[in-house]
Amino acid sequence: xxxNDHRPLTLRDVSEASGVSEMTVSRVLRNRGxxxxxxxxxxxxxxxxxxxxxxxxxxxxASQRVNLVAVIIPSLSNMVFxxxxxxxxxxxxxxxxxxxxxxxxxxxxxxEKVLYExxxxxxxxxxxxxxxxxxxxxxxxxxxxxxVVEIMDADGTPVDAMVGISHRRAxxxxxxxxxxxxxxxxxxxxxxxxxxxxARKRFEGFTQALAKGGVEMADHxxxxxxxxxxxxxxxxxxxxxxxxxxxxLYFSNDMIGAGGLLWLLEQGYDIPNCIGLAGFNGVExxxxxxxxxxxxxxxxxxxxxxxxEIIVARTRGEAAETSVILKPQISYGDTLRRP
Amino acid sequence: xxxNDHRPLTLRDVSEASGVSEMTVSRVLRNRGxxxxxxxxxxxxxxxxxxxxxxxxxxxxASQRVNLVAVIIPSLSNMVFxxxxxxxxxxxxxxxxxxxxxxxxxxxxxxEKVLYExxxxxxxxxxxxxxxxxxxxxxxxxxxxxxVVEIMDADGTPVDAMVGISHRRAxxxxxxxxxxxxxxxxxxxxxxxxxxxxARKRFEGFTQALAKGGVEMADHxxxxxxxxxxxxxxxxxxxxxxxxxxxxLYFSNDMIGAGGLLWLLEQGYDIPNCIGLAGFNGVExxxxxxxxxxxxxxxxxxxxxxxxEIIVARTRGEAAETSVILKPQISYGDTLRRP
DNA sequence: CTGAAAGCGCTAACAC
DNA sequence: GTGTTAGCGCTTTCAG
Numbered sequence: 001x002x003x004n005d006h007r008p009l010t011l012r013d014v015s016e017a018s019g020v021s022e023m024t025v026s027r028v029l030r031n032r033g034x035x036x037x038x039x040x041x042x043x044x045x046x047x048x049x050x051x052x053x054x055x056x057x058x059x060x061x062a063s064q065r066v067n068l069v070a071v072i073i074p075s076l077s078n079m080v081f082x083x084x085x086x087x088x089x090x091x092x093x094x095x096x097x098x099x100x101x102x103x104x105x106x107x108x109x110x111x112e113k114v115l116y117e118x119x120x121x122x123x124x125x126x127x128x129x130x131x132x133x134x135x136x137x138x139x140x141x142x143x144x145x146x147x148v149v150e151i152m153d154a155d156g157t158p159v160d161a162m163v164g165i166s167h168r169r170a171x172x173x174x175x176x177x178x179x180x181x182x183x184x185x186x187x188x189x190x191x192x193x194x195x196x197x198x199a200r201k202r203f204e205g206f207t208q209a210l211a212k213g214g215v216e217m218a219d220h221x222x223x224x225x226x227x228x229x230x231x232x233x234x235x236x237x238x239x240x241x242x243x244x245x246x247x248x249l250y251f252s253n254d255m256i257g258a259g260g261l262l263w264l265l266e267q268g269y270d271i272p273n274c275i276g277l278a279g280f281n282g283v284e285x286x287x288x289x290x291x292x293x294x295x296x297x298x299x300x301x302x303x304x305x306x307x308x309e310i311i312v313a314r315t316r317g318e319a320a321e322t323s324v325i326l327k328p329q330i331s332y333g334d335t336l337r338r339p
Numbered sequence: 340x341x342x343n344d345h346r347p348l349t350l351r352d353v354s355e356a357s358g359v360s361e362m363t364v365s366r367v368l369r370n371r372g373x374x375x376x377x378x379x380x381x382x383x384x385x386x387x388x389x390x391x392x393x394x395x396x397x398x399x400x401a402s403q404r405v406n407l408v409a410v411i412i413p414s415l416s417n418m419v420f421x422x423x424x425x426x427x428x429x430x431x432x433x434x435x436x437x438x439x440x441x442x443x444x445x446x447x448x449x450x451e452k453v454l455y456e457x458x459x460x461x462x463x464x465x466x467x468x469x470x471x472x473x474x475x476x477x478x479x480x481x482x483x484x485x486x487v488v489e490i491m492d493a494d495g496t497p498v499d500a501m502v503g504i505s506h507r508r509a510x511x512x513x514x515x516x517x518x519x520x521x522x523x524x525x526x527x528x529x530x531x532x533x534x535x536x537x538a539r540k541r542f543e544g545f546t547q548a549l550a551k552g553g554v555e556m557a558d559h560x561x562x563x564x565x566x567x568x569x570x571x572x573x574x575x576x577x578x579x580x581x582x583x584x585x586x587x588l589y590f591s592n593d594m595i596g597a598g599g600l601l602w603l604l605e606q607g608y609d610i611p612n613c614i615g616l617a618g619f620n621g622v623e624x625x626x627x628x629x630x631x632x633x634x635x636x637x638x639x640x641x642x643x644x645x646x647x648e649i650i651v652a653r654t655r656g657e658a659a660e661t662s663v664i665l666k667p668q669i670s671y672g673d674t675l676r677r678p
Numbered sequence: 679c680t681g682a683a684a685g686c687g688c689t690a691a692c693a694c
Numbered sequence: 695g696t697g698t699t700a701g702c703g704c705t706t707t708c709a710g
Contacts, residue, residue, distance in 0.1 A: 008484060011704065030705090056460050056704095057702085060396045060686090061688085066396065076421040350688065373696095402702085
């Protein structure tokens with residue numbers, strides 16, 4: 001008599017418990033179509049009493065609709081992607097769509113796998129970091145027939161739509177600001193970038209703008225792995241030992257920049273006169289540092305927001321922008337002399 | 340003749356393109372059962388040529404198996420949960436299970452909603468932060484019939500299984516170490532904790548152990564929102580202005596502790612003699628600080644690992660531990676005098 | 679306002 | 695090795 005096996009509950013169980021047809025139960029549970037208050041009440045009561053949780057698998061198969069948006073990013077521990085997620089969530093919360101995150105660890109093969117896995121759930125849209133993807137990945141996205149927004153970068157051509165900043169331009173503008181500040185012996189400290197295309201583009205834009213200003217990069221150093229703050233210290237020390245005459249250090253992200261800043265302060269360097277420094281991202285962390293590090297905001301939250309808005313619009317069949325290029329501003333902070 | 344509509348591809352399309360039955364195509368694509376190399380090849384070729392991506396919705400409905408593990412955590416921007424995720428992923432990567440993350444923002448109602456949404460996809464297991472949940476949430480987890488592991492905390496009774504540390508004990512042990520170091524005028528700085536049960540338990544354990552040692556907490560202050568590093572600075576300054584005779588500051592997390600440390604160093608305090616300090620979590624960031632902050636490792640990666648291992652075992656029908664209580668160790672760093 | 683029938687795209691279970 | 699049949703639990707569509 002009693003349901004002592006552990007078969008999950010189905011619509012049919014609710015139907016039998018309430019004496020209402022499965023179809024009408026379904027309508028009540030989805031708030032679709034007109035149902036009398038009396039039946040609605042009976043159904044809701046029965047569903048709650050049983051502890052029924054609908055089976056979205058079956059629902060999705062029948063309706064051919066999945067209210068999921070695949071969000072594919074390189075890393076969670078970066079401090080940059082959580083903010084993008086916040087922007088996305090904020091927008092999607094006002095709809096029936098839900099973000100689902102996949103992480104690629106900056107590996108193209110893993111990106112391909114994650115994309116494949118996520119597409120096999122037939123989501124309503126894809127938001128994916130970067131414009132560089134394997135041919136197979138690009139093919140999958142094109143073939144999916146759903147809206148795809150590539151984010152964070154604007155130097156390239158998207159499969160479908162893109163929202164981001166130009167990292168080449170970001171590097172260029174920072175170089176120009178540094179030169180305008182009168183610095184000439186400039187070092188670069190960054191991540192090893194074979195797979196971080198955005199860092200690479202900033203580096204390229206940076207060196208090109210320096211060259212245009214008649215300045216050659218005096219020194220550079222790349223790291224991988226480990227605590228970014230600690231790496232920033234170590235690399236700064238190493239570089240200044242090697243090239244003591246540097247008057248500026250450009251870090252490819254704020255965390256290593258913060259490490260460098262802390263080390264320089266301890267050593268008693270005169271910032272920004274004897275030596276200047278700048279990072280990239282505009283992370284909240286910087287606000288607690290002894291000096292405000294010069295940086296450039298990567299517009300993370302806005303990128304998330306705009307990308308989600310495009311997905312939402314397209315899901316509703318509305319037209320939407322296909323290329324949103326944001327313009328980040330330099331913050332001079334206390335570590336970069338103004339012109 | 341050509342497939343110029345945008346209907347997604349089905350097994351049937353691959354079957355027709357390869358001249359092999361749907362069933363055999365399915366077997367090939369899943370590596371199930373014996374298939375001759377010749378047919379396997381035909382199928383793989385056709386699938387790739389078409390760009391076929393299987394429909395997991397249909398597969399899951401038919402097989403009653405969903406290879407997803409729901410991971411429900413309060414926040415991504417915390418620096419603590421990404422590490423837990425890493426532990427989980429590491430273990431699941433060796434299986435066919437995949438983590439799916441849901442975020443609750445420390446809100447019980449949101450937790451309930453997220454849990455409901457995730458359970459409606461019929462995952463193979465649930466890993467959820469904390470032991471405090473609404474009655475409805477607990478009921479859902481119990482009724483789901485799938486393995487549920489509550490993580491991060493061990494002060495309480497799990498619905499099914501738990502992996503964590505005792506935060507009461509963590510607070511207690513830190514208090515004992517501080518007293519053993521000879522400190523007596525102790526201040527507490529933390530997050531506003533109505534909803535962060537683990538921070539609350541640390542606070543409780545801490546004050547109780549102080550009381551047992553005959554010491555009353557000399558001052559305390561709570562914050563919410565904003566940059567943790569900056570808040571740490573501000574609160575430290577405020578507290579020492581108000582209570583200049585304090586000889587120890589216990590911070591409820593490492594980020595605000597780091598902020599406090601930076602401020603104290605700037606002010607020229609003699610650490611750890613004139614004043615000591617300690618945080619909680621053991622975050623990687625600390626390694627880049629001018630001094631190593633005393634802290635206690637929250638065993639984040641191991642918690643993730645052990646929780647995932649339990650899910651994997653149970654999914655395979657094997658027995659598994661139901662209560663894993665990890666014992667975090669104090670790191671004295673450079674900011675807490677040893678006994 | 680409510681119900682009955684017919685699938686959604688795949689896989690379990692069984693033939694051959 | 696390979697194919698056939700019958701659903702999985704819902705929603706769509708069409709009758710009343």
